[in-house]
Amino acid sequence: MEVRPHHIHLHHRSLFQPRLPAFWLYAALVVYGAIRIVDALSGLASISTSGWALTWLLLALYVVPVAVLVYRLDLHEREPISLVLGAFAWGAFAATALTLEAVGWDRVVAQLFGPEAATRWGPALTAPLVEETLKGIGIVLIYLIARDELDDVMDGFVYGAFVGLGFALVEDVVYFMAVFGGSPADVLRGFYVRVISSGLYGHVLYSGLVGMGVGYAVSHRHDRPLGTRLLVATGLAAAGVLGHALWNSPVVSSLYPAEPLEGIEWVLVPIVFAVKGLPLLGIVVIAVVLARRRETRWLDRALMVETDGDGITPEELGSLRDPAARRRAVGAMRQRAGPAAADILRRLHREQVHLAMVASRVATRDDPALAAQREHCRSLRIALHAIPGAAPAADR
Amino acid sequence: MIGGAIPARPDRAPHLHRTERRWIPPIAILALIAFVTAGARGVEAALSDPPGPAVGVGRVRIDPRPGWTEEPALRLDEGPAHRRVLTRGGAALIVTSVEGRRDDASSLAAEYLETVLRERFVQLRVTGPRPVTVADALPGVRFAYLGVTRDRATVEGVVTAATGAAGDGVVFDALSPEGSLAGVASDVGAMIDGARVG
Numbered sequence: 001m002e003v004r005p006h007h008i009h010l011h012h013r014s015l016f017q018p019r020l021p022a023f024w025l026y027a028a029l030v031v032y033g034a035i036r037i038v039d040a041l042s043g044l045a046s047i048s049t050s051g052w053a054l055t056w057l058l059l060a061l062y063v064v065p066v067a068v069l070v071y072r073l074d075l076h077e078r079e080p081i082s083l084v085l086g087a088f089a090w091g092a093f094a095a096t097a098l099t100l101e102a103v104g105w106d107r108v109v110a111q112l113f114g115p116e117a118a119t120r121w122g123p124a125l126t127a128p129l130v131e132e133t134l135k136g137i138g139i140v141l142i143y144l145i146a147r148d149e150l151d152d153v154m155d156g157f158v159y160g161a162f163v164g165l166g167f168a169l170v171e172d173v174v175y176f177m178a179v180f181g182g183s184p185a186d187v188l189r190g191f192y193v194r195v196i197s198s199g200l201y202g203h204v205l206y207s208g209l210v211g212m213g214v215g216y217a218v219s220h221r222h223d224r225p226l227g228t229r230l231l232v233a234t235g236l237a238a239a240g241v242l243g244h245a246l247w248n249s250p251v252v253s254s255l256y257p258a259e260p261l262e263g264i265e266w267v268l269v270p271i272v273f274a275v276k277g278l279p280l281l282g283i284v285v286i287a288v289v290l291a292r293r294r295e296t297r298w299l300d301r302a303l304m305v306e307t308d309g310d311g312i313t314p315e316e317l318g319s320l321r322d323p324a325a326r327r328r329a330v331g332a333m334r335q336r337a338g339p340a341a342a343d344i345l346r347r348l349h350r351e352q353v354h355l356a357m358v359a360s361r362v363a364t365r366d367d368p369a370l371a372a373q374r375e376h377c378r379s380l381r382i383a384l385h386a387i388p389g390a391a392p393a394a395d396r
Numbered sequence: 397m398i399g400g401a402i403p404a405r406p407d408r409a410p411h412l413h414r415t416e417r418r419w420i421p422p423i424a425i426l427a428l429i430a431f432v433t434a435g436a437r438g439v440e441a442a443l444s445d446p447p448g449p450a451v452g453v454g455r456v457r458i459d460p461r462p463g464w465t466e467e468p469a470l471r472l473d474e475g476p477a478h479r480r481v482l483t484r485g486g487a488a489l490i491v492t493s494v495e496g497r498r499d500d501a502s503s504l505a506a507e508y509l510e511t512v513l514r515e516r517f518v519q520l521r522v523t524g525p526r527p528v529t530v531a532d533a534l535p536g537v538r539f540a541y542l543g544v545t546r547d548r549a550t551v552e553g554v555v556t557a558a559t560g561a562a563g564d565g566v567v568f569d570a571l572s573p574e575g576s577l578a579g580v581a582s583d584v585g586a587m588i589d590g591a592r593v594g
Contacts, residue, residue: 025422029429047523101433103579104440106572107463107485118486120549122573133432137425144421179542179552181523248575250548 013146015082022144026090033093036100037170044173047182054184055176058191062199063169070161070204073288074154075295075323076353083146087159090138091166091207095131102130120250128206128244135163135203136210136237143218151357152298153215153291160211164203171203197270201247201277205284209240212287222361236287243280251276296321302356305365310381311355311374315392320352337390344387348380454478454493456566457592461583464489482587487572487580489587494565501536504565505557509539512569517543517551530568531591534558542574550574554584560593 017023045052071084105126110118142159143150150156172194176182180190213236217229224232261269299321307314319325326349334342351373358373359365385391440463451458451466454476460466464482472479476495481488492508499507505525513520525537536558543551553571560566568591570577570584 021418021422022425025426047526098429098433100578102436103576104436104438104485106487106576106579107440107443108436110485119551119573120547122486123575127575130432130436133428137429140421140425178523178540180521183524186523250550 013083013149014080015086015142015145017145020145022141026086026094026138026141026145029094029098030086030089033095033097034089036097037093040100041170041173044177044182047177048184051177051182051184051187054187055173058176058187058195059169059172062172062191062195063165066165066199066204067162070158070165070208073292074158075292076299076320077155077350079149079155079158080146083142083149084158084162086145087138087142087162088166090141091135091163091168091203092170093166095134095138095163095167096170098134099127099131102134105130124245124249127248128241131167131203132206132210132237132241132244135160135167135207136214138163139207139211139214143214147218150215150218152219152295153212154288154295155219156211156213156215157208157288157291158211160214161204161208163211164205164207167207168199168203192266193269198273198277201243201273201281203244205277205280206240206244208284209243209287210237212291213237213240239280239283243283246280247276298360299353299356302360303352306355306359306374309374310378312352312377316348316352320349333390337387341384341387341390344380344384345390348377348384351377351380451480451482451491453480453491453566454495455560455562455564455593456491456493458482458489458491458587459590461587464583464587484580484583486576487570487584489584490567490569490571491591492567492569493593496563499559499565501557501559501565504559504567505537505539505555508555508557508567508569509541513541513543513553513555516545517541518546519544528556530556530558530588531566531593532560534560534593552577556588558593564593566591566593 015023067084067088071078106118106122109122109125113121139150139156139159150159172190175194176187176190180186180193213233216236217233220229300317303312303317303320306312307317312320319329330342330345330349333345355370355373355377358367358370362370443463447462448460448465451460456478458480460482461484464484467481467483470479470481477492478494479490479492481490483489492512494504502525509522513522520541520543522541523539525539528536528538530536536556538554538556540554541552543553545551550573551571552574553569554577556568556570558566568584568588570580572580
């Protein structure tokens with residue numbers, strides 16, 4: 001029997017929501033930023049063609065694995081690709097271009113603290129606030145465009161990290177070509193300093209923390225008072241800003257070995273950066289681990305009571321709560337019943353996660369939305385078991 | 397055949413429908429962006445003095461952009477060599493002129509690198525020089541640098557050197573804390589391109 005699964009509209013929203021004013025604001029600023037940044041970068045290619053090509057190759061070696069790692073951090077519900085790419089585009093184009101426009105704050109610092117202090121501390125006082133604000137605006141716009149997709153702290157981290165990754169990409173291109181010199185040897189040196197030695201601590205972390213703050217504020221609307229949400233969100237964003245400020249500050253810079261680097265001094269570079277960056281990295285790792293554990297506990301709580309119904313069986317919950325077990329189940333299904341069955345099983349998993357969301361939001365267990373979602377999962381299971389070989393061994 | 401129709405995903409329960417105030421958040425965001433960007437310009441304008449008179453550096457004339465002021469304490473006039481320093485916030489434009497130079501711009505830039513920049517910084521990285529055209533369509537050379545001072549401040553800068561028709565050499569050294577040079581680049585470019593040499 002051939003199974004033709006119905007097309008099921010999932011709740012995943014795309015970035016392209018032309019009915020929302022937030023979308024048009026986002027689009028206008030990204031287009032403006034793209035024009036501005038492409039124009040600014042285009043002059044750098046003339047410094048060295050080979051250095052320009054090597055810059056993009058090396059940055060791809062950094063950006064792609066980090067993007068995959070961040071994307072897969074969300075255990076139970078991967079974010080829509082258009083939204084994460086939209087976050088990346090905001091960081092790369094809109095946030096960078098708007099940062100270029102935000103000049104003059106250094107003069108305020110100079111007026112307040114004197115020109116010498118401005119030279120020494122200006123980058124630590126102005127850039128973190130300006131850049132994290134502009135990057136954070138992108139995260140908020142993503143939320144306004146697709147509210148349902150930013151519904152917990154981990155989602156906020158993912159979108160924030162992608163905004164930071166886009167920002168870091170453009171910033172590194174400028175540094176490799178314009179600051180380090182642009183020749184292939186200069187680019188390699190820049191890659192060693194800015195990516196290998198310090199790539200773990202940077203815009204991905206700062207914006208990730210800001211994103212976690214946004215995620216906390218919007219995902220606890222029904223169970224935390226406004227004051228608490230603002231306090232926690234501000235604290236997380238402040239941690240990102242302070243981490244950025246510490247990185248830009250002259251603190252610890254005296255440990256950096258004198259140029260030109262020779263022999264063992266090349267090893268000192270990552271060590272010095274680690275002194276500045278590891279504390280914040282540690283905080284973020286702890287926060288992400290806690291957020292993932294919270295996600296799993298939430299899934300357990302929401303679905304444990306559902307195992308006596310049609311939405312999910314105890315065996316299905318056992319594999320649903322562990323991403324590795326889910327992947328093994330999908331792989332086993334593909335082997336015994338083919339790719340169509342594996343695809344339906346993946347969709348069943350997604351809808352069972354959605355069942356958990358509905359169950360955690362409705363007031364009673366006989367809510368019509370919850371009943372409809374249970375039926376939806378049941379129907380997917382029926383469709384799956386109708387495929388030869390897909391039913392569990394005990395049923396065959 | 398699928399056993400039974402698979403229902404469409406249920407809509408959110410009515411009592412969970414959230415009224416979206418579609419316009420207010422984007423307008424608030426736009427206002428915040430305006431404050432972060434234009435607000436900086438507003439503060440700068442409020443704190444800036446009106447553009448000052450032209451600054452003479454030997455036989456070179458510079459028209460300071462609004463917000464740029466000369467540091468009288470850093471003036472230097474030693475025989476044919478003259479130096480003036482213009483600052484705005486943490487950024488500075490050091491203009492050095494030497495009368496009667498017969499060297500080309502590349503030699504002038506190289507000498508400035510060796511005698512000034514290597515003295516100023518304990519660590520220094522420079523890009524290769526590239527040809528440019530500056531004030532009065534003079535041929536010049538330009539290179540960028542990233543230096544660390546003795547008190548461990550990281551400074552980024554761009555040096556532009558040119559020689560006038562009468563043999564007067566001029567070096568424009570624009571510098572600022574790392575990461576902020578781009579913010580004054582347009583002002584610096586305007587002052588260099590508008591300079592009158594010789």
